[in-house]
Amino acid sequence: MIVKRLPLTLLLTGLLMLTGCSHIMPVSYYQLDGGPVANKTADKDGLSVLLGPITVADYLQREAVLQRQDDGSLSTALTSRWAGSLATDLDRQVLRQLANQINSQRLVMASDNPNYKAQVQVLLTITRLDSGPRQPAVLEGQWRLVGRDGQLLDTRLVHLEEKHKGPIADQVRAQSEVVQQLVAQLASAVKSHASTPIAAEEPRRKAPVPAARQEPPKMPVAEPIRIDAEVFRF
Numbered sequence: 124m125i126v127k128r129l130p131l132t133l134l135l136t137g138l139l140m141l142t143g144c145s146h147i148m149p150v151s152y153y154q155l156d157g158g159p160v161a162n163k164t165a166d167k168d169g170l171s172v173l174l175g176p177i178t179v180a181d182y183l184q185r186e187a188v189l190q191r192q193d194d195g196s197l198s199t200a201l202t203s204r205w206a207g208s209l210a211t212d213l214d215r216q217v218l219r220q221l222a223n224q225i226n227s228q229r230l231v232m233a234s235d236n237p238n239y240k241a242q243v244q245v246l247l248t249i250t251r252l253d254s255g256p257r258q259p260a261v262l263e264g265q266w267r268l269v270g271r272d273g274q275l276l277d278t279r280l281v282h283l284e285e286k287h288k289g290p291i292a293d294q295v296r297a298q299s300e301v302v303q304q305l306v307a308q309l310a311s312a313v314k315s316h317a318s319t320p321i322a323a324e325e326p327r328r329k330a331p332v333p334a335a336r337q338e339p340p341k342m343p344v345a346e347p348i349r350i351d352a353e354v355f356r357f
Contacts, residue, residue: 151202152205158303170313171231171241172231172245173244174218174233175233175246176233177247179249180250188295189253192255209252214234216299220303225310242317244268245266246268250265252298255294259284265279265280266312276312
């Protein structure tokens with residue numbers, strides 16, 4: 124009996140494996156779109172900008188694409204993933220788009236060179252970046268601009284929205300749009316606060332040499348007059 128049941132068991136196992144494979148959906152991977160790039164060479168002597176740190180909310184630091192539901196909850200899209208780290212993609216997109224909009228090659232990520240002396244430092248915090256089947260793409264956060272001497276130049280709380288048609292591919296397009304709108308704000312603020320080139324440092328002035336101390340004039344000293352004559356004593 125065991126020998127007769129074995130082929131039937133193998134047949135059922137094979138059918139279950141085929142059924143399971145037929146339900147596996149292919150996974151789609153997405154990246155943010157940086158939009159069109161101007162056909163021009165960035166200025167090597169343009170504005171110097173230190174970008175970052177860029178802080179991204181913890182819930183965005185995952186591979187899965189999240190979906191915002193009508194009740195505000197978040198669920199994982201089963202067949203959609205980010206192609207790599209969303210936080211790293213945001214760093215790359217903000218750097219490239221900002222360099223393009225201010226037409227400068229002198230942008231440095233704070234993670235690469237935190238001591239870079241730039242005209243402006245851009246600090247960015249993203250607390251929300253998501254969408255859903257019936258929820259628009261929303262970006263929330265705050266940016267700050269800091270001058271070379273550490274003073275706060277400007278700051279703004281950000282809430283940006285972009286509608287979409289529902290599919291995840293169009294949701295990613297809408298999320299890319301709100302990131303582009305954010306960078307446009309940053310570019311406008313950076314250019315307004317750093318349009319004046321930094322003046323060259325004045326050479327150090329040499330310390331004045333103290334005048335030589337003048338000695339008071341010497342008074343003439345009376346000296347005895349020598350008489351070349353012999354004196355006779357008696």
